[in-house]
Amino acid sequence: MPIDNKKYLPYDIADKIPSARLEEGGVCAPAEFAASAVYCGIKRAGYPENAVTPEAILTNDNIQNNHKPDVALIVSEADCAAAAVYTQNLVKGAPVTVCREHLRDGRARAVIVNSGNANTCNADGIQKAKMMCELTADALKIPVEDVIVASTGVIGQPFPIEPVAAAVPYLAGGLKKDGSPAARAIMTTDTVSKEAAVSFELSGKRVTVGAMCKGSGMIHPNMATMLCFATTDADISSDMLDKAIRHATHRSFNMLSVDGDTSTNDMFAVLANGRAGNPRIEAENDDFVTFQAALTEICQSLCLLMARDGEGATKLIVCNVSGADDEESARKCAKSVICSPLCKSAMFGRDANWGRILCAVGYAGADIDPDAINVSIQSAAGSVAVCENGRGVPFSEEEALKILSEDRIDVTVSLGGSEHEAAAYGCDLTYDYVKINGDYRT
Numbered sequence: 001m002p003i004d005n006k007k008y009l010p011y012d013i014a015d016k017i018p019s020a021r022l023e024e025g026g027v028c029a030p031a032e033f034a035a036s037a038v039y040c041g042i043k044r045a046g047y048p049e050n051a052v053t054p055e056a057i058l059t060n061d062n063i064q065n066n067h068k069p070d071v072a073l074i075v076s077e078a079d080c081a082a083a084a085v086y087t088q089n090l091v092k093g094a095p096v097t098v099c100r101e102h103l104r105d106g107r108a109r110a111v112i113v114n115s116g117n118a119n120t121c122n123a124d125g126i127q128k129a130k131m132m133c134e135l136t137a138d139a140l141k142i143p144v145e146d147v148i149v150a151s152t153g154v155i156g157q158p159f160p161i162e163p164v165a166a167a168v169p170y171l172a173g174g175l176k177k178d179g180s181p182a183a184r185a186i187m188t189t190d191t192v193s194k195e196a197a198v199s200f201e202l203s204g205k206r207v208t209v210g211a212m213c214k215g216s217g218m219i220h221p222n223m224a225t226m227l228c229f230a231t232t233d234a235d236i237s238s239d240m241l242d243k244a245i246r247h248a249t250h251r252s253f254n255m256l257s258v259d260g261d262t263s264t265n266d267m268f269a270v271l272a273n274g275r276a277g278n279p280r281i282e283a284e285n286d287d288f289v290t291f292q293a294a295l296t297e298i299c300q301s302l303c304l305l306m307a308r309d310g311e312g313a314t315k316l317i318v319c320n321v322s323g324a325d326d327e328e329s330a331r332k333c334a335k336s337v338i339c340s341p342l343c344k345s346a347m348f349g350r351d352a353n354w355g356r357i358l359c360a361v362g363y364a365g366a367d368i369d370p371d372a373i374n375v376s377i378q379s380a381a382g383s384v385a386v387c388e389n390g391r392g393v394p395f396s397e398e399e400a401l402k403i404l405s406e407d408r409i410d411v412t413v414s415l416g417g418s419e420h421e422a423a424a425y426g427c428d429l430t431y432d433y434v435k436i437n438g439d440y441r442t
Contacts, residue, residue: 008301008304008305008308008316009022009196009301013198013294013297016293016297017200017290017293017294017297019200019201019206020198020199020200020294020297021198021199021200022196022197022198023197023198023199023208023210024197025177025178025179025197025210026179026180026182026183026195026196026197026210026211026212027074027179027182027183027195027197027210027211027212027229027230027231028176028177028178028179028210028231029179029197029199029208029209029210029231030197030207030208030209030210030231030232030233030273030275030276031208031233031273031275031276032076032077032078032233032273032275033074033075033076033077033177033210033231033233033271033273034074034075034077034175034176034177035072035073035074035075035175035176035178035179035181035182036072036073036170036171036172036174036175036176036181036182037069037071037072037073037171037181037182037184037185038069038070038071038167038170038171038174038185039067039068039069039070039071040070040071040163040164040166040167041067041070041163042070042071042114042115042116042117042153042160042163042164043070043116043117043153043154068184068185068187069181069182069184069185070114070115070116070185071112071113071114071115071163071164071167071171071185072111072112072113072114072171072181072182072185072186073110073111073112073113073136073168073171073172073175073182074110074111074113074179074182074229074231074271075109075110075111075140075175076109076110076231076271076273077273078109078273078274078275079107079109079146079273080107080108080109080271080272080273080274081106081107081236081237081238081241081271081272081274082103082106082107082108082148082238082241082269082270082271082272083103083106083238083241083242083244083245083269083270084099084100084103084148084245084267084268084269084270085223085224085245085246085249085267085268086099086100086223086224086266086267086268087221087222087224087262087263087264087265087266087267088222088223088224088262089222089262089263089264089266091120091121091264092120092264092265093118093119093120093125093151093155093264093265094119094120094122094125094126094128094129094151094159095119095129095132095149095150095151095265095267096150096264096265096266096267097126097129098126098129098130098133098148098149099148099149099150099267099269102133102144102145102146102147102148102149103148103269105145106237106238106239106241106242107145107146107238108146108147108148108269108271109140109142109146109147109271110136110137110140110142110146110147110148111147111148111149111150111229111269111271112132112133112135112136112147112148112149112150112164112168112171113149113150113151113152113182113185113186113227113229114132114150114151114152114153114164114185114186115151115152115153115185115186115187115188115214116153116154116188117151117153117154117157117159117160118151118152118153118154118155118157118264118265119151119159120151120155120156120264120265121155121156121264122156122157122158122159124159125159128159128161129149129151130144131161131164131165132147132149132161132164133147133148133149135164135165135168136149136168136171136172139168139169139171139172140172148269150227150229150265150267150269151265152186152188152214152226152227152263152265153188154440154441155264157441179195179210179212180193180195182212183195183212183214186212186213186214186227187214187216188214188216188217189216189217189311189436189440190214190215190216190309191216191309192305192309193212193214194212194213194214194215194302194305194306194309195210195211195212195213196210196211196298196301196302197209197210197211197298198294198297198298200290200294201290202234202276202278202279202281202287202290202291203278203279203287205276205277205278205279206276207232207233207234207276207278207291207294208232208233208276209230209231209232209234209291209294209295209298210230210231210232211228211229211230211231211298211299211302212228212229213226213227213228213229213302213305213306214226214227214228215227215228215256215258215306215309216258216306216309216310216311217258217259217261217310217311217433217436217437218258218259218261218262218263219256219257219258219259219261219263219306219310220256220257220258220259220260220261220262220339221249221253221254221256221257221262221266222254222262223246223249223250223254224249224253224262224266224267224268226253226263226266226306227265227266227267227268228253228267228268228269228299228302229268229269229270229271230245230268230269230270230271230295230298231270231271231272231273232270232271232272232273232276232291232295233272233273233274233275233276234272234274234276234278234281234291235272235274235275235276235277235278235279235280235281236272236274236280236281236282236288236291237280237281237282239282240281240282240283240284240288241270241272243284243288243292244270244288244291244292244295245268245270245295247292247295247296248292248295248296248298248299249268249299251296251299251300252296252299252300252302252303253268253299253302253303255303255331255334255335255422255423255424255425256303256306256307256424256425256426257335257338257339257424257425257426258306258307258310258311258313258426258427259310259311259433260339270295300425303425304316304318304425306425307425307426307427308407308408308427310426310427310428310433311432311433311436311437312429312430312431312432312433312434312435312436313427313428313430313433314348314407314428314430315347315348315406315407315408315409315427315428316407316408316409316425316426316427317338317343317344317347317408317409317410317411317425317426317427317428318338318408318409318410318411318423318424318425318426319333319334319335319337319338319410319411319412319413319423319424319426320334320410320411320412320413320421320422320423321333321334321337321413321414321415321421321422321423321424322412322413322414322415322419322420322421323372323414323415323416323417323418323419323420323421324366324368324415324417324418324420324421324422325367325415325417325418325420326418326420327420327421327422328366329366329367329368329415329417329420330366330415330420330421330422331422331424332364332365332366333360333361333364333366333368333413333415333422334413334422334423334424335364335424336360336361336363336364336365337357337360337361337411337413337424337426338424338425338426339360339426340356340357340359340360341429342356342359342360343356343357343360343411344426344427344428344429345428345429347404347409347428347429348428348429348430350401350404350405351404352377352384352386352395352397352400352401352403352404354375354377354386354387354392355392357375357387357411357413358370358373358375358387358390361373361413361415368415368417369415369416369417370390371389371390372389372390372415372416372417373387373389373390373413373414373415373416374387374388374389374413374414374416375387375411375412375413375414376411376412377400377403377404377409377410377411377412378403378409378410378412379403379404379405379406379408379409379410380406380408381402381403381405381406382399382402382403383403384396384399384400384403386400389416
């Protein structure tokens, strides 16, 4: 069944931010941001026997119209404050290293990103990543340090710079107020593109945040995410932007897992050009709290999209844990449930095997009382309690089957302690996950 992106957008954001409303345009929704994307044949260029020249690909309308774009550009007309978080994997893609260097001053203006090749574990990877920035800077006539770079795709494959070099002039000349092509360009095994945007008021000025991301497999972030790029016209300092991005990541992407694998190229970057004209945010005031909440809502919505689009997945699984003595305990328990291969398999098989849920909570590493745990399972088809005070309770297997047949399953775990809570996002584990990853490279 095709995934309905709108189903997972933050429709209830107005409950948390009364002035908020959904916007169209993704990363181009904020003022003075534009994007473009083309197919230049990056993956094809890695296999010489199938090679065609980048120029031929870019100028052949038939090929262009029948291939997903594989390189994208996001640009602000004005200078931006910028911040990012990155993978904690010790094996890092070359773009991560270059991006860190370019964001040391907390400023950026453009993002160049490709799919099809991760540019990771290559002897000339750093050189190629820097070349991507140089090509972009030359085309846009901006300092090279104001360009950040990202890549996603196959690890260990030599990175072909020629297709990117041929594509950059087309990208620079094709910038539009439409982020959808760019969101498609960064997809790898994703079945749908993922983007969202909201606007809200800060001190009487309407501010917009837009974002796009990719992620379907190799997802188990640690202070980072897959690839996500957010833009905003809010006027905010780079230091406060850094605080906001870390807060949002902690409560969204760091609570997401598809398969327990942390990528080498994970990156989440935010650019803020200040064009909304709000009073500059330089401290943790009311405007900062509102901005941070909006960014977090966007990120949590993108988490739902990525989890539902997990490789081979048929179900989104959200585990809500309450009654923990501290937030970290709630986080550990929630993430343990959505990471458990046995829990994920049970959700795929529509089996209300609640013992697996208790098992996952028990080994999460949190200080809990097993005799105080309550568990219930909900979906659009209803709700059923399966465990009370650490013991099973009678329930209808037929009713449970109906509930578990929906494409979103909420697992609610009460630990019977204090008021702390957390949510984690995952998906079921299916036969197709193995099929997809069995021949991913070839």
